[in-house]
Amino acid sequence: MPTRGIQTTQMDRASDWNSRVHHLKDGPTEAVKMQEWGRIGHLYRWIQRKIFVYNVTFGLYMLDWWEHYLFNTLVFLLLWFLCYNSYRFMLQCLRWVTVVLGFSRSFDQVLDV
Numbered sequence: 830m831p832t833r834g835i836q837t838t839q840m841d842r843a844s845d846w847n848s849r850v851h852h853l854k855d856g857p858t859e860a861v862k863m864q865e866w867g868r869i870g871h872l873y874r875w876i877q878r879k880i881f882v883y884n885v886t887f888g889l890y891m892l893d894w895w896e897h898y899l900f901n902t903l904v905f906l907l908l909w910f911l912c913y914n915s916y917r918f919m920l921q922c923l924r925w926v927t928v929v930l931g932f933s934r935s936f937d938q939v940l941d942v
Contacts, residue, residue, distance in 0.1 A: 884890045889897050 887900070889900060892900065
């Protein structure tokens with residue numbers, strides 16, 4: 830006859846085995862999934878971290894869905910105007926530099942190339 834201590838150990842082993850089998854039924858863990866994805870998984874985690882930092886930095890995590898959408902739209906418009914006007918300013922600077930250095934006689938000839 831087994832003693833009480835041995836029975837407890839056997840029961841613990843059985844419950845441990847059941848938890849392992851149950852874990853296998855749930856599917857692979859998140860780390861295993863990311864290992865399968867490789868570089869794409871690494872990029873995906875990096876993007877998730879950047880989005881998380883953006884939400885925490887600007888306090889967007891506590892806004893409603895429509896406030897979050899409105900704020901992101903305003904940020905997108907601000908970035909669009911910034912990029913568009915930077916591009917236009919860069920063209921004007923390029924025109925000025927080409928005229929000053931003598932590569933063209935007027936500003937209009939720069940765009941004809």
